[in-house]
Amino acid sequence: MxxxxxxxxxxxxxxxxxxxxxxxxxxxxxxxxxxxxxxxxxxxxxxxxxxxxxxxxxxxxxxxxxxxxxxxxxxxxxxxxxxxxxxxxxxxxxxxxxxxxxxxxxxARSRNDQIALDIRLFLRDATIHIIDRLTDILKHFLSLAEKYIDVVMPGFTHLQHAQPVLFSHYILAYYEKFKRDRDRFRDTLKRIDVLPLGSGALAGTSFPIDRKYVAEQLGFSKISRNSMDAVSDRDFAIEFLSDVAICAMHASRFAEEMVIFSSQEFDFIELPDEFCTGSSIMPQKKNPDAMELIRGKTARTYGNLIQMLVLMKALPLTYNRDMQEDKESLFDSIDTIIGTLDVLSGVIPKIKPKIESLQKALDKGFITATDLADYLAKKGMPFREAHKVVGQIVAYAEKNNKELNEISIEELKSFSDLIENDVLDVLHYRKAVNSRTSYGGTAKDNVLNIIEEIKKELSIRQDGNTVKCPRCGYPVKVYKNPIPTTDIIIKVDDKIVLIKRKNPPYGWAIPGGFIDYGESAEQAAIREAKEETGLDVELESVLGVYSDPDRDPRQHTITTVFIAKAKGRPKAGDDAESLGLFDKDNLPETIAFDHKKILKDFFEKHNV
Structure with a gap:
């Protein structure tokens, strides 16, 4: 057979x-x-x-x-x-x-370069989705830090009370970790964003193909230059899995502290009920299951990274069927990290520090001992000697069942003539916090300054500047809040004009752009139509105003959509690579932004 x-x-x-x-x-x-x-x-x-x-x-x-x-x-x-x-x-x-x-x-293609293409396209989208979720988490950390700027908590080393820190400073430590994760994913995009199609099975093709054209159609910024490498390469996938594993590690560390800090033994924070569960037998229990699952699921991301490394470790060039096993680990890690980040986005804004419990904890563990040693060092005592003296004071306090702030001035002076009445300022945890003024330290003024730095860092809206889009990396001109834009649906001979963008995010789009200050939305629509299509248009009506924070990955969040008519043949200009005339039954693939929704509304309301 x-x-x-x-x-x-x-x-x-x-x-x-x-x-x-x-x-x-x-x-x-x-x-x-x-x-x-x-x-x-x-x-x-x-x-x-x-x-x-x-x-x-x-x-x-x-x-x-x-x-x-x-x-x-x-x-x-x-x-x-x-x-x-x-x-x-x-x-x-x-x-x-x-x-x-x-x-x-x-x-002129093989399944070898075809699957390499599919995975790169898939990972490119997945990476952008992860970057978006990480941006949301960074914003949540910022809001939490700002909300509880005056709360002080014990800081730990070896899980022992070490020094007092602002709760905000603690929270922003995780901001830095997840920011590095976002930076890693953005950097990995450079290695993902390479077109492999056209490599054939391994040696290229004898057909006169145009790989540059395909790259432009699919939005790739680079083209692979060695066909054997292109079909055998999974470095980009390994790097992606490494990014996922590191990000999951940070999530797991945070989750572990939420488990510890929400326990009755610590009682530092309260987790939201909607991300906890109860016991089937013990009615008093509030279990931090979401945080425990984040810890557990992190192990999957490590396993997937190791699986991919082992899969590729001894493969001869070029494609081998072993490489079919690259996808399940990728899919699982993507699903796992997106689920993890979604849970964190739900939990972080609802975390509540328990201020009374934190204050009680700050009165234990001789948490200002380092500040007392610094006090003596500032008065001229060598730090190593000061360290020894304070150690003796701590031993004395333990023996007499006292905390440092409960020891009298006379008792303290018995350990060193350098100790004076001003030592009381040093022994209070809030003053100790605010004394840490070195850049990156926990002093309130420092943390407030960092919060302002972060606000600028998270915003692309810097008036009058050209900045890089935080999602696609394309330089965009930004204006004052809110960002007003205009789109214009131009009817020509019973069809509508769409432009094919030559810059990311790639795809077909309705002509339009920013409204410059000093002009009306109508004036902007006519100007943009002229710049992008070369057509003289006549405005007929307004389709509607579309406002959605997620409508455009570059955060052009509000647009007025006009309907116009024109005669003649449009010509590509501005950031249009090409133009096309379409009707509702012949729309192109890959329509950028939320223009599919806008076009759907247009066709439903107008018989074109």
Whole structure:
């Protein structure tokens, strides 16, 4: 019996059912469908552009791919184990829909460079989502620090009372850790953002392909320059998993302290009820299960990182089937870290320090002993001698069941003639906190200054400046709060004008941009239309005002959308790479921002 696989021409018998079950990856790589289809559409467009296939063949293939995407999203697509993976499942269905021409889609590519592309596209989006969640967590830490700026708590080394610190200073320590995590993910994006498609199986292709065009279509800033490296490389995935593991480690450390600090033995903080659970037998219990699960799930991210390292450690160049095992660990780590960050985003804003319990704790453990040693050193005593003297004072206090602030001046003077009445200022924990004025120290003025630095750091709205978008890294001009923008739907001969952006975030979009101060929204719409399309437009009406903090990853949060009409042929200008005329039945793929929603509203309200 002949092998019926799409690759089965040289085989005389079909694949054993045991082998099919053992080797399939569709059960998990089907979640890559969106990226596989996007890559295939860009590939088909390039093949037609280069004359490798005919335009009408590419149109037919692309139409079939879009139909498959709708079928998958609507739950009408049957994923088959015998088709092995997401690529073959989609390709077989494409051939069923459009006929033999569907087989031309695989011209000048291999599953080796195809899966490398899918993973990079998938990881690029996942990384951006993680960066967004980390930004939210940083904002929550900032708000918590600002809210409880006057609360003091014991600081610890070796889990022993060490020195008093502001609760805000403690919270902002985790801000710094998670900020480094965000920086790591942003940096890893540089290694993810490389187009591998066009590398073929390992040696490139003899077809006259245009890899630069495909990179532009898919929004890649770089193109791989060695085909053997491109199909065998999973460094970017290992780096991503390392970023996840480090981030999870920080989450686990924070979670551990929340477990400890919320226990009755410490009683420093109260966790929100909605992230705790009860006991099935002990009605008094409030268990910090969310924090414990974060600790536990961190182990999965470590295991996934090690699995990937071991998977790749001895593979010869180039692609080997072992590499099929790279995806489940990636998927699991992504799901785990996103779940972890979502829980933290829910917990952090609702953490409440228990001020009375903290004050009681500050009166224990000789927490100002270092300040007393510093006091003596400032009066001329060598620090090592001062350290010894204070140690003797602590031993005396322990023997007499006293805290440092309960020892009389006369008793203290018996240990050193340098001790005077002003020592009482040193022994109070709040004054000790505010004495730590070195940059990065816990003094209140220091922490307030850092809070202001962080506010600037988290905001891209710096009046009159050009700054890097915190999400996509593209330089954007920013204005005063709020950021007002305008979009304009231009009707030309019963179609609408959309621009294809040449800068990130890539995709098709409605023409528009910032409203400059000193001009009305109407004036801005006409100006932007002229700059981006070259058309003289006539405004007809306002579709609506769209305001949503998440509507645009570059935080252009509010836009007025106008409807206009024009005659003539538009010409690409400003940041438009190209222009197109579309109707509701022929919209392009990859529409940027929230413009899909805007266009849906437009088509529902107007018969175009």
């Amino acid at each position: 002949k092998n019926k696989k799409l690759w089965g021409g040289r085989f005389s018998s079909s694949t054993d059912s045991v082998m099919e079950t053992f080797s399939e990856s569709i059960s998990f790589d089907k979640r890559l469908y969106e990226y596989d289809i996007a890559g295939s559409i860009a590939h088909a467009q390039m093949l037609a552009k280069q004359g490798i296939i005919k335009d009408e063949e590419a149109d037919k293939i692309i139409e079939g791919l879009r139909k498959i995407k709708r079928m998958i999203e609507e739950g009408e697509f049957e994923f088959r184990i015998e088709d092995e993976d997401i690529h073959m499942n989609i390709e077989r269905k494409l051939i069923e829909i459009v006929g033999k021409v569907g087989g031309k889609l695989h011209t």
